[in-house]
Amino acid sequence: MYRLLFSLVIARIPAETVHHLTLRALSAIQSVPGAVPLLRRLLAPRDPALAVRALGMEFPGPLGLAAGFDKDAVAYEALGAFGFGHVEIGTVTGRPQPGNPRPRLFRLVPDRAVINRMGFNNEGSLAAARRLRDRGAATIVGVNIGKTKVVPESSAAADYVTSTERLAPHADYLVVNVSSPNTPGLRDLQAVEHLRPLLTAVRAAADRSSPRRVPLLVKIAPDLADDDVDAVADLALDLGLDGIIATNTTVSRDALLSPPELVKETGGLSGAPLKERSLEVLRRLRARTGGRLTLISVGGVESADDVWERIRAGATLVQAYTGMLYGGPLWAWRVNRALSRRLRASAFSTLDEARR
Numbered sequence: 001m002y003r004l005l006f007s008l009v010i011a012r013i014p015a016e017t018v019h020h021l022t023l024r025a026l027s028a029i030q031s032v033p034g035a036v037p038l039l040r041r042l043l044a045p046r047d048p049a050l051a052v053r054a055l056g057m058e059f060p061g062p063l064g065l066a067a068g069f070d071k072d073a074v075a076y077e078a079l080g081a082f083g084f085g086h087v088e089i090g091t092v093t094g095r096p097q098p099g100n101p102r103p104r105l106f107r108l109v110p111d112r113a114v115i116n117r118m119g120f121n122n123e124g125s126l127a128a129a130r131r132l133r134d135r136g137a138a139t140i141v142g143v144n145i146g147k148t149k150v151v152p153e154s155s156a157a158a159d160y161v162t163s164t165e166r167l168a169p170h171a172d173y174l175v176v177n178v179s180s181p182n183t184p185g186l187r188d189l190q191a192v193e194h195l196r197p198l199l200t201a202v203r204a205a206a207d208r209s210s211p212r213r214v215p216l217l218v219k220i221a222p223d224l225a226d227d228d229v230d231a232v233a234d235l236a237l238d239l240g241l242d243g244i245i246a247t248n249t250t251v252s253r254d255a256l257l258s259p260p261e262l263v264k265e266t267g268g269l270s271g272a273p274l275k276e277r278s279l280e281v282l283r284r285l286r287a288r289t290g291g292r293l294t295l296i297s298v299g300g301v302e303s304a305d306d307v308w309e310r311i312r313a314g315a316t317l318v319q320a321y322t323g324m325l326y327g328g329p330l331w332a333w334r335v336n337r338a339l340s341r342r343l344r345a346s347a348f349s350t351l352d353e354a355r356r
Contacts, residue, residue, distance in 0.1 A: 002328030015105040015114070019069075026075035039081035040138065043333040047340040049350050052085070054294050054316045055173050055215040055242055057140060061085035061336050062351055063307055066298045066319035067144035067175065067219075071122045073131040080139030083332030088319065089128065090144030091177050094162040096124035097149055100182065106265050107325075108258035112302065113274075114322050116249065117267030119182045120146050125163035132170035143171035144219065145202075146180060153185050153194075157201040164205040168214045176202055179221035179248035181268045187221060192231050199239055215242035215294075222247035222277045222299060229281055233288040243294030245319070246281045250274055250299075271322035275300025279313060286314030302327070304338030311355050 010018055029035050045061030052059040064086035070076050076087040099121025106115045145163040147156045168174060178189040189195060206214045220232055236244055249268025256263050278299030285295055297310040298319035310318045324331045348354040
């Protein structure tokens, strides 16, 4: 039914308009007393075999919502109630910023993909901190932080530190995003000579801002060369990071089926075309780190089979975004149910066993 609604109605409405309407609806659900707990009872993962112990927490299921959907922490409780085991908000920057000019979000329906050049549009880390300050513990919330566009590279660490100091006390985990293609110069920070001092500064800021140790991860691009993936993995181990999220969107446009006028749009490509490279990077990270880091795999995840494949390849947790856009509001619930059946039909009792 959702597929019919998508083809007849949703696909005819600008993608960013649908995004905003969806966030408003989710925010409205959160304002109704008892609505979120009821949805959670109906749709949240309940199979104890799907539970994952990671980053010092118990995740009810491995599937989470990737950063980019709830940029300003306005709907994370409702999103968690719809079946996601965790929700990553952001990307949040030190200062508020409008992002890039519209249009900046494009559906590539034949490819089950999306191109975005949003440009970290958000209300800033201070506003996000205010929204997260009084949150409950029902939904595990990660906070993804990035660089404000107008801040020069020489001041990038200070900008990340500002967001860290504001958000670390309210985050279940923090993610340093240096991999979006939509902020000029941001991906240059993935080079280890820039990344080391940045991550060191963020770690120190998190430690002095929160009474507990907040897990820290870094999110990398699929477009990194294999040697650079290895270098980031080695750096993460050397600095004692808690994990790596792989991968962000890609600037590649290989073998797409959508009309040329869409394919030529600049920005990061997400969805099904990213599946193969995301899996390659995951396997490389697993081989390089030997299970010593939490690996969160994202990119081209559309089904329970995709989640299962990522876990078998070494992912501790899995995230999606575009899969939900094409799958509808009950997508996470369906994936969790199918994943539970897949696990019970396997030779493993838990996802942790399947990962080994």
